Amino acid sequence: MADAVESVLEQWHRECPDLDFTPIAVVGRIMRLSRLWDKEIKDFLAEHGLEPGEFDILSTLRRSGEPYELTAKTFLKSSLVTTGAITLRVDRMAAKDLVTRVPDAIDRRSVKIRLTPNGLEVIDRILPLHLANEARLLHGLDLEDRRRLAATLAAVLESHGDTPAR
Secondary structure (H helix, E strand, O other), X not given: OOOHHHHHHHHHHHHOOOOOOHHHHHXXXXXXXXXXXXXXXXXXXXXXXXXXXXXXXXXXXXXXXOOOEEEXXXXXXXXXXXXXXXXXXXXXXXXXXXXXXXXXXXXXXOEEEEEOHHHHHHHHHHHHHHHHHHHHHOOOOOHHXXXXXXXXXXXXXXXXXXXXXX
16 A cells, blocks of 8 residues: 555656656655654644653753753754754743753853753653554554665764754
C-alpha cells in the first residue's frame, strides 16, 4: 500500500517525466510526518495540561541536573524562539507553579529559571508517558530501522549546521 506522498510522486512523474522528484520522496514525507506528529504530540501534552514549549522548558531544566536551573540566555541558545517568547512561556509556567525565577548570585543582571518541586513532579510523571507516546508513533519500525533512521536524520541535520549549542 502506498502512502500519500507516493500518489503525489506518481502524478508528477506522469506530468513531468523529465524531472527528478526524489527530493519530494524524502522532504515531502518528512514534512508530512512533522505535521502529523506535531498534532499527536500537542494533543498528548494538552491531555496533561501542557503546551509543547512548556514541556520543552521542563525537560531542558530536568536534564540539566540539580538544581534544575538555567538562564534564559541558555534557553535561547538551544531553541529557535525569541527572548519575548521565553519570557511569556516562563510567565505562564510560573503562574502554574512549574518554574520560578531566581536571581543569579554572581551576575545581578541575570535571572535563572528553576524547576519548582511541582514542576519536577510534573516532568518526572509525564516524561515516561511522553516517551511511550513517541514509541507509539514509531510502531512501524523495528529497533534497527529506528537506529538507521536516527543516524540518517542526524547526518542531514548536521549538514545544515544543526549542532549542539555551546
